Amino acid sequence: MGFKHILLDPVDAGIMCLTINRPKVLNALNKATLEEINQAIDQLEVDNNTRLLLITGAGEKAFVAGADIEEMSQLSALEAKAFSAFGLSVLRRLENASFPVIGLVNGFALGGGCELAMSCDLILASDNAKFGQPEINLGITPGFGGSQRLTRLVGRPMALELLYTGRIFGVEEALGFGLINYVYPQAQLMEKGLEMSREIVSKSRSSIQLIKQLVQRGQDLPLDNACIMESDQFGLSFSSPDQAEGMAAFLEKRAPHFN
Ligand code: CAA
Numbered sequence: 001m002g003f004k005h006i007l008l009d010p011v012d013a014g015i016m017c018l019t020i021n022r023p024k025v026l027n028a029l030n031k032a033t034l035e036e037i038n039q040a041i042d043q044l045e046v047d048n049n050t051r052l053l054l055i056t057g058a059g060e061k062a063f064v065a066g067a068d069i070e071e072m073s074q075l076s077a078l079e080a081k082a083f084s085a086f087g088l089s090v091l092r093r094l095e096n097a098s099f100p101v102i103g104l105v106n107g108f109a110l111g112g113g114c115e116l117a118m119s120c121d122l123i124l125a126s127d128n129a130k131f132g133q134p135e136i137n138l139g140i141t142p143g144f145g146g147s148q149r150l151t152r153l154v155g156r157p158m159a160l161e162l163l164y165t166g167r168i169f170g171v172e173e174a175l176g177f178g179l180i181n182y183v184y185p186q187a188q189l190m191e192k193g194l195e196m197s198r199e200i201v202s203k204s205r206s207s208i209q210l211i212k213q214l215v216q217r218g219q220d221l222p223l224d225n226a227c228i229m230e231s232d233q234f235g236l237s238f239s240s241p242d243q244a245e246g247m248a249a250f251l252e253k254r255a256p257h258f259n
Helices: 031-046 077-095 112-118 134-138 146-154 156-165 171-177 186-201 205-218 223-237 241-251
Strands: 006-012 015-020 052-057 062-064 101-105 108-110 122-126 130-132 182-184
Touching: 006 031, 006 186, 015 031, 015 186, 031 077, 052 062, 052 186, 062 101, 062 112, 077 112, 101 112, 101 186, 108 112, 112 130, 112 146, 122 186, 134 156, 146 156, 182 186, 205 223, 205 241
Parallel strands: 015 052, 052 101, 062 108, 101 122, 108 130, 122 182
Antiparallel strands: 006 015
């Protein structure tokens, strides 16, 4: 399918890269871009070859500088609510995707861009990356989950400071908050992302799918229920060919070969 605002490319065996491609407006998310991301997820979910998705922004300046302010400036209250609900649903699909999603944050990740990054399983950032939820400066609230995901990731006092002030912060603070996994020089970001992706796709696909479900769904459940879900998934993992191969490889003192 031809896209106008995003690129969707295979970058290695089983590894796809979705690039938000509106560099003139620092990859701001308008409704059409969100629709294309949604269509891309549809495609990837039915493509059995997709093992992992990388998400990044075009150019060297921005991952995504937020939802598109020019487009939003024309919205009525009801239209804004629908825009928020749609953005939330698209980001939720990334969290619930049947494959891991790694955000390669290559510059500004503000507002909807920070929210997009936070819906990825892991975040690798370039040394010039900047994060923040500056909606307060536009007289609005976050709309794609920032008030909820930031609070869950960095804790309530820090989330409230960042949401009240709209302060933009760099990678040192983001690392300290536990918001991101690693920082690399910008020129190395894609290669480092690929390195980690290749390691992940070399592992058991079925285990990765179960682990993603456990972590994403389990964090919103009471611990007892989440642990029951873990027992269920643990049991289920014993029905996979990867379990037979993984354990046989250990006992035979060789590396496993997962399909
Ligand atoms: N929406 C629309 N256009 C945007 C944009 C956005 N979020 N961010 C940047 N742009 C556009 C600018 O208007 C500018 O366009 P022109 O060249 O036509 O003037 C172009 O991108 C380059 O931006 P700047 O000239 O502003 O670049 P800068 O280096 O001086 O500043 C910046 C960079 C600090 C990121 C600044 O662009 C900025 O503050 N952007 C807005 C950030 C923001 O407020 N994001 C939150 C949006 S609200 C939201 O996301 C709600 C939600 O939760 C869903």
